[in-house]
Amino acid sequence: MAEFLISIATYKRPDLLADLLRSLEPEVAGEDVRIVVVDNHAEGTAREVCETSPLDIDYIVEPRPGIAAARNRGLDRVAADDRFLIFVDDDERVHPGWLRALADAQRQYDADVISGPVISVLPADAPAWIARGGFIQRARFRTGDPSLSPATNNTLVRLDYLRSLGSPRFDESFSMTGGSDTAFFRALRAAGARMIWCDEAVVDEDVPVERANLAWIWRRGIREGNVSGRMLLREKSRPAVVVAGLARIGYGVAAVGRDVVLQRGVQARSAAYITRGIGWIGASRGRLVTEYARPTESVEG
CATH class of the missing domain: 3.90.550.10 (Spore Coat Polysaccharide Biosynthesis Protein SpsA; Chain A)
Incomplete structure (x- = not known):
């Protein structure tokens, strides 16, 4: 058509x-x-x-x-x-x-x-x-x-x-x-x-x-980590995803510290390791950021 x-x-x-x-x-x-x-x-x-x-x-x-x-x-x-x-x-x-x-x-x-x-x-x-x-x-x-x-x-x-x-x-x-x-x-x-x-x-x-603030950016980063974590769980075990998440958090903390020491200010690329790691662990535990949920609705999966 x-x-x-x-x-x-x-x-x-x-x-x-x-x-x-x-x-x-x-x-x-x-x-x-x-x-x-x-x-x-x-x-x-x-x-x-x-x-x-x-x-x-x-x-x-x-x-x-x-x-x-x-x-x-x-x-x-x-x-x-x-x-x-x-x-x-x-x-x-x-x-x-x-x-x-x-x-x-x-x-x-x-x-x-x-x-x-x-x-x-x-x-x-x-x-x-x-x-x-x-x-x-x-x-x-x-x-x-x-x-x-x-x-x-x-x-x-x-x-x-x-x-x-x-x-x-x-x-x-x-x-x-x-x-x-x-x-x-x-x-x-x-x-x-x-x-x-x-x-x-x-x-x-x-x-x-209302999105131009730390709280929303932090929450969005974890939500994106939830999404990639849920897809990762289709290929790997929950313990493996948790361990990978912890490793990302550790790397992210070090990367953010490096940014601060070098006076670059906190960079999104470094902070994303932390939020993604948290999101992966949340996905492994079924704790998801439901940004698009409505008051009478629930989430499956």
């Missing part, structure tokens, strides 16, 4: 979603594009934004709570002759030329997965140590380099490749902790997917004030 299917999962962010849709308007003009918005709020809080947008949007509500359920509902809307699936988040804005950059890179490198940079725009009053230490900001690479950790925040996937794998789904046991996209793309990599970076396909993401 289309060259590109853009899939957007959203939950109670109508204003941010409206910004994203406005940024997409010039990108899809004249292109063979379908847009699917999956609203994960049962009351349909994104309906008005989608219905008033000049874009032709396939708007659906997925009442089952959880980001993985919403992503899977988006997969349900893939048609047999759609060629490429593109994921973007509802709190982002795409840069001019974003769609063409993804498409051109896919053709040039004959890749199964193309991902691009997400630029975290910090609040004006964010503590200086966040930017100085590389916290929150994501790494960038040269176009054509391997894409090391694709996510659903700015990624194109060749649908023929997904179909050749039996059309895999997002693991809904990660819905409340996050990480279903990490597990999804890790499985594609294990299956031999060619994953490439495109540095010209840029999106912006405003960092909310």
Whole structure:
């Protein structure tokens, strides 16, 4: 039905979603594009934004709570002759030329997965140590380099490749902790997917004030450790993961100490060893950070 299917999962962010849709308007003009918005709020809080947008949007509500359920509902809307699936988040804005950059890179490198940079725009009053230490900001690479950790925040996937794998789904046991996209793309990599970076396909993401602080960054680091720890447990025993976690914590403490002694300030790369180690141990014990849990919902897995 289309060259590109853009899939957007959203939950109670109508204003941010409206910004994203406005940024997409010039990108899809004249292109063979379908847009699917999956609203994960049962009351349909994104309906008005989608219905008033000049874009032709396939708007659906997925009442089952959880980001993985919403992503899977988006997969349900893939048609047999759609060629490429593109994921973007509802709190982002795409840069001019974003769609063409993804498409051109896919053709040039004959890749199964193309991902691009997400630029975290910090609040004006964010503590200086966040930017100085590389916290929150994501790494960038040269176009054509391997894409090391694709996510659903700015990624194109060749649908023929997904179909050749039996059309895999997002693991809904990660819905409340996050990480279903990490597990999804890790499985594609294990299956031999060619994953490439495109540095010209840029999106912006405003960092909310409530995230520009130590408590949120620390919690996020542990949550990411939980995710990788849960996947590691599929290959290793619980004691082995605990020991590996303790080793990472020890290394991280030493690395942070070195940063301080050398007057670099605490660096995200060093601190990540600590939070990942804690996250691995938590995963081994079933103690998970449920960042996306809702008051009446529980987590399995």
